[in-house]
Amino acid sequence: MLVQSDSLSFAEHVKDGSACLRVNSLLKTYQGRGNVIEDVSFGIMPGEAVALIGGNGSGKSTLLKCCLRLIEPDRGEIEFLNQKILDLNRAQLRVLRSRVGLVFQHHNLIPRLSVFSNVILGAIGRKGGLRTWRHCFSTREIREEAMACLEKVGLPHLAASRADMLSGGESQRVAIARALMQRPDFLIADEPVASLDPRVGREVMELFMELNEQERITFFYVSHDLDHAIQYSNRILALQHGRLIIDDRSSLFTKGELREIYH
């Protein structure tokens, strides 16, 4: 199935330059794997919430990481927050990355450090390494903000726990708190509710929506939950074998139609 993309509105994004993330003809190849991302182009407008769906191994995580150049794409253009990121030098890239929160699929918390220290490290990009290295070196302002972020995800009572002792759901939410600590303009999340139970999963999605609507943080996330993808987004992108096969408004889809992409 190939749903015709709303090509007019997409073309508009690309033309008027108002998109805050614009990806053009992206290609990524792994040795011996062929093209993991093939000729992918799309744009995301400021303030949008966009869901990315696709089967296992379709290239979703790779695509997200390419957007921040955590994985170096082989070809294509990426313009993020008005910067052509493939042309940035290392210092400029660090500044850009500090403005974009990324919640990894595997959370990637730092083991053996406390939850509190992990959240504080979310400020490492904007406050520098010394102030965030150990929480005792942090300013009062940073420490209070970290607690506030933990409160947003409902885990202030775990501040002193070790990050590698948490349950999957808890560590997921700590990772979200760390991303919030970045005060991001743009939030990327790779299956942010995959390890959460349905109730907490909904709560976390509601939190993202709240941030999206009230603080106008643009939100781009991967989900395997089609109900979520439809309910919590303005637009849906779908990848199949590294190709973008859907790019359209969420309200146009039913769950049944979206399920087709997994065949």
Place this chain on the structure above:
Amino acid sequence: MKSTTEMPDRIMMPPAWKFAGYIAVVIFIVWSFKGSGLSVSDLIRGLPNLFRLVNEMTPPNFDRFASISKAILQTFQMGLVGAVVGIVISFFLGILATRRNTPHPVVFHVTRFVIAFCRSVPDLVWAVIFVASVGLGVFAGTLTIIVDTIGFCGRFFAEAMEEVDPGPEDALKSIGANKFFIVMSAVVPAAMPSFVNSSLFALEKAVRSSVVLGLVGAGGIGIELKVAMDMFEYQQAAAIILYIFALVISVEQFSIYARRKFM
């Protein structure tokens, strides 16, 4: 149900060249017994001498308690300082000697070579070299232990850092941290148990080696032992050996305790 693919054979005959190789290794080992001078008859002939020596050593003579205590303290200090300085240097060399963290592949290979070189030259050889360059005394011994510790810790620190999960590093990279603080904040906490473990082994090794360095004039208790033996003061030598035994055992016990405490 029988699988269509064939089961592996119970016994696999190695190819002829491998078989010949095994035979050659066995022959070489047997031949080496001859080269090593291992001889039961010589051992039996030497046993009375050994008994006589032990007999002449008892009871140990603790007359020079004060001066030997001073020497043993100095020996320990030499080992301790050598190990601490060596560990600190190894930490930085270790960072340069990990593929992911090194600033440049050339730096990687150079540091790997330096570490391997420190390791492959035995400590007594280093001691002779340092005695020849900085003169007789503790300083030559301390330098020896520093170099020896670098050879040991540099390698294990680098390996520990290579082995940590790259996820947390990616996370800090995506927040916009620079390379140095990625190592300090993500790699170091994860590799810490391994660092502590290697450091404690290094300390044990340093103390053991500080005891013998005196034999070539590089300070410490070793020289006392040599003098006592050369002057046929066997009872005094026995006392010194007991001192050494106590020192090495205490350090090992401390090491076991610290390891259990930390892990």
